[in-house]
Amino acid sequence: MNIGDVARKSGLPAKTIRYYEDIELVTPKREANGYRVFSDADLHKLTFLARARALGFTIEDCRTLLALYEDETRASAEVKNVARRHLSEIEAKIADLQAMHATLTRLYEECAGDHRPDCPILEGLSGDGDNATPDTGHDTHKGEG
Amino acid sequence: MNIGDVARKSGLPAKTIRYYEDIELVTPKREANGYRVFSDADLHKLTFLARARALGFTIEDCRTLLALYEDETRASAEVKNVARRHLSEIEAKIADLQAMHATLTRLYEECAGDHRPDCPILEGLSGDGDNATPDTGHDTHKGEG
DNA sequence: TCTTGACCTTACAGTTACTGGAAGGCCCAT
């Protein structure tokens, strides 16, 4: 199979597949003319990657998961650990977004949204109101240079 | 005020403030020695930016909001539009994350997490199970080169 | 006066996971 075929079958853009080769997630062979040749195993890997990425795993997590997938002697506990950590991150992100949503919705609903300049949203951002921004409890940034 | 002062007062890292100057969100004056000098208005702007960023607005949204903030003749409807669009994006992201969370939780709970290699999470990713990945309905990527 | 240390400066590279585009080679049909 050439790259276009596996792109169609895996649902990944050809460009992404080339990138995955670049970072050594897949290592297709080459034809004499330089074209990449993908085996069924390569396609399977790419499909695995597409699914893992769709679940929000980072590339590095994908690398780990792929290694575990190919290690017949793995302990499922290891996989579960990766998944647990990722679930925690997803939960943290959801919580962050929900906090933003709650705050912004409050301001949004107070805003008349008409031709006049008075705007509780801008007032909230400028710090006039209290409670202007939520504190989600985790760091947005750490120490400084 | 020097950059360290406004960094402490706004909660933004000095590095970020320099970056904001780079992209012309703030334009502090300079002392003879080259040090940036921030006015109260600059500090106010930075605090505004910090709050808007904490609510997840993009830098470009921040630029727009700041311009509206400084335009005495604005219509609050314009601000509300920016907020509405941003709320929609937050909602879409939450929905995506919740779909990922649901799928991964299902696999997670099926996984024994012990010393044995059998793992429903990996099976789900490799496509053995049905329903392996959710379809959130929006594009992850568009056309191809 | 010299030094120490905290502050400030710039410039460049790296992060994440791609995406876009240019410039060109390969292959098949007309």
Add this chain to the structure above:
DNA sequence: ATGGGCCTTCCAGTAACTGTAAGGTCAAGA
């Protein structure tokens, strides 16, 4: 030989910073 659709590489750009190096400035203390 020409057109179109594939394929190749390489370079640059995205978002919003962050890290690091190399060095200038300033106030306090020995």
